[in-house]
Amino acid sequence: MDKRTEQAFAYLEKNEHSMMELLKNLVSIETPSADREANERIAAHLDTYCDALGMERQIHHFEKAGPTFAAWTRPQEKKPILLLGHMDTVHAVGKFGPEPFLVKDDRVYGPGVYDMKGGDVIALFVLRALNAVGYEDRQIKLVLTGDEEVAHAFSHGEAGKLVEQYASGCEAAFNLESGYTSGEVTTGRNGGAIIRVKVKGKAAHAGKEPQKGASAILQAARMITEIESRSVFGYLSFNCGRISGGTGANVIPDSCEFSIGIRYAANAQYEEAIAFLKNLCEHVTVPGTSCTMEQNGYYPAMEMVDGADRLLSLYQESCKLLGEPIPQGIQQSGCSDTSFVTRIGIPALCSLGIQGAGAHSLDEYAIPSSLLVQCKKLVATILAM
Numbered sequence: 001m002d003k004r005t006e007q008a009f010a011y012l013e014k015n016e017h018s019m020m021e022l023l024k025n026l027v028s029i030e031t032p033s034a035d036r037e038a039n040e041r042i043a044a045h046l047d048t049y050c051d052a053l054g055m056e057r058q059i060h061h062f063e064k065a066g067p068t069f070a071a072w073t074r075p076q077e078k079k080p081i082l083l084l085g086h087m088d089t090v091h092a093v094g095k096f097g098p099e100p101f102l103v104k105d106d107r108v109y110g111p112g113v114y115d116m117k118g119g120d121v122i123a124l125f126v127l128r129a130l131n132a133v134g135y136e137d138r139q140i141k142l143v144l145t146g147d148e149e150v151a152h153a154f155s156h157g158e159a160g161k162l163v164e165q166y167a168s169g170c171e172a173a174f175n176l177e178s179g180y181t182s183g184e185v186t187t188g189r190n191g192g193a194i195i196r197v198k199v200k201g202k203a204a205h206a207g208k209e210p211q212k213g214a215s216a217i218l219q220a221a222r223m224i225t226e227i228e229s230r231s232v233f234g235y236l237s238f239n240c241g242r243i244s245g246g247t248g249a250n251v252i253p254d255s256c257e258f259s260i261g262i263r264y265a266a267n268a269q270y271e272e273a274i275a276f277l278k279n280l281c282e283h284v285t286v287p288g289t290s291c292t293m294e295q296n297g298y299y300p301a302m303e304m305v306d307g308a309d310r311l312l313s314l315y316q317e318s319c320k321l322l323g324e325p326i327p328q329g330i331q332q333s334g335c336s337d338t339s340f341v342t343r344i345g346i347p348a349l350c351s352l353g354i355q356g357a358g359a360h361s362l363d364e365y366a367i368p369s370s371l372l373v374q375c376k377k378l379v380a381t382i383l384a385m
Contacts, residue, residue, distance in 0.1 A: 001321060008129040008379045012372055015128070019121055019371045020108075023354075025114055026117040027101045027110040031066065031086040031146075033154065039066025039146040042087050042379060045073075046144065049124060053131050055142075060162055060255035065154030066146025073127075073140045079171035080139035081382060082346075083123045084163065084337050085353075086148035090360050107356070110148030114366040118354025120144060122375045125381040129379050138385070141166050141385065147335055151297025161297070163340040166349040171385065172311050175338040179355040179374055181367070185307060185315060186350035187329030189339055191270055191301035195260045195277060197223065200287045201244070203254035213252025214288025217245050220256040222285055227260060230276065236269045238262055254303045259296070267301050267343070300343045307347035315349055318380035322373060352378055 001009075029045065031038045043059050043066070048202040050057050050071035054188075060068040066088050089112030096102075102109040110117075123142060130140065143166045147154040167173055177186070199220045204213030224240045238260055245256030260277070264270045279292035308329075316326050329349075338350040354374060356366035 002383070004135070005380055005383050007133045009376055011129050011132040012125060012375050012379070015125065015251045016372050018373070019125055020368055022124065023108065023118060023121045023368070023371070024101045025187045026120060027113050027308065029068055030091070030093045030100060031088050032090065032092055033066065033147050033149045033224055035093065036066050037066065038093065039087050043067045043069040043146065050127070050142070051166075053127055055127070062155040062158060065152070065159065068146055069144045070162070070166060070323035071142045074136070075139045078138045079169060080141050081385070082141045082143065082167050082341065083126065083168045083171040084143055084173055084175040084341070085120045085123050085177070086145045086337065087120065088146050088149050089117075090149050094379075097363070103368075106367060106369065107111040108368050109363075109365045110132070111364070114174065114354060114364050115178045115359035116353050118356070118366045119178065119352070120369065121371060122353055122378065123176045125375050126378050126382070129375070130382065135383070138171065143169070144161070145337060151192065151299055153194065153297040157298060160337065161338045163171050163337050164344055167341040167344060167346050170346050172307065173338065173341040173346055174352055174378060175336055175348065175350040176353040177336050177338070177351050178359055179351050179370065181355045181357065183319070183325045183327045184330050184351060185312065185327045186302070186332045186338070187312060188304060188331040189302035189336055189350065190331075190333045191264045191267060191339060192297075192299045192335045193262045193270060193273075193295060194297035195293055195294045196276070196296050197258055197260065197281065197291060198318045199223075199256045199289055199291050201252065201254045201256070201286070203247075204252040206250045208254055210252055214253050215286060216256040216289055217253045219284055219286040219289040219291070220245065220258055223291070224258060224279060227277070234265065236262070236273055238266050238273070264301055265292070266303060267329075270301070278372050300339040302336070302342050302348070302350065305342050305345050305347050311347045311349055315377065315381045318377045318384065321380055322376055324373060324377070325375065371379065
C-alpha cells in the first residue's frame, strides 16, 4: 500500500463518525422526487459542503423538477473522473414518521438511506479523503440529479443530458448507487422508458345510437392486449401499468390514455420497441379512432464499453488490498444514470454505494459499517488510476 492510500484510509477511519452524522442529516432532509423545494434545500446544503472543499459548483434548476447539483475540482492534465448519484427519493414526506432516521442494532432505517443517501455520503467523503492527501492527479467531478427516481420525467430528460455533458471527456465514472451486501458491482443494466399513449374516439349515447360513436377504450384494450403479448422477460418487456378514460357506462368513450413501462437489455431493443408502438398507433382497428404517443421518461441500457474490464480490475485490486471479497460484475434489471455515461462510450461501474436492502420500501435499511469500507474501495481505485 502506497503512502497516499495509507493517509487517505487513516483520514477516513478518523472521520467515520462524521460519515454517520452526514448520513443522518441527508436522510432527515426528505426529498421525494415530486417535492421540488425539498430537493432545492438539499442541493443548497451540498453546495455549502462542497464550497468548504474549495470546489467550483453549479446548481441547475428546473421548473418542475428538483435541481441537478454539480461540483468539480481544478482541471488537471489527465482526463477527469466522474462521481454520480441522486438526491431524490420515492416516499412522501412523513411516511417514516416525525423522526425519519432510525438506528437499530447494526442497521439504519429511513427514506432513501439505502437508495441513495448513503451513496451520496460516500461520494462526499471520497472527495474529502482525496482532498486531505492533496490529490491533484485528475479533476474530480460530482453530479447528483434531482429526479432520477422518475426517469427524469419532471425535467423532461434534461437532467440525463446534463449527466452526459459532465461525463464527456472523462476517463471513467463511478456511480454510488445502492450497493450489494455481497459486494458485487454493476457493469450492465437494463434500459427503461415510459410511453404514454393517447387514444381519441367519438362520444355517443351507448343505448340510443352507439353506431355514431367510436370507442377509444376498445381501441386501447386491443392495443394493450397486443403490446403485452410481445413481452419476453429478460429481453424486451412491456407493462401497461396505468389506464384512464371514459365518462360513464352509458357513453361511448371518446378518450382513453394508458402508460407503458418498457424494459430492454440492449439499446437496439429500445429502437425495436418504439418502432413497434409507432406502427400500432398508426394502424388503429376501431374505425373513427386515432392514436398518438409520447415519451415521459427514458434510460438507455448500460452496456459494456472499452475500458470497463480494466476499471473493474482496478476496483477488484482495491478490494483485495482491503482483504474484502473480490467482486464480480453483474447485470441488473433496474435503471440508473450510469447508462447516460456508457452511452457516450465512457467506462463506468455502478452500485458502489452503501450496502443494505429494501430499496423503495418502508423496510429500507442500510448497514452503517459499510460506509467506511465502500469509501476506502473507491478511494484506493481512484488513487491507482
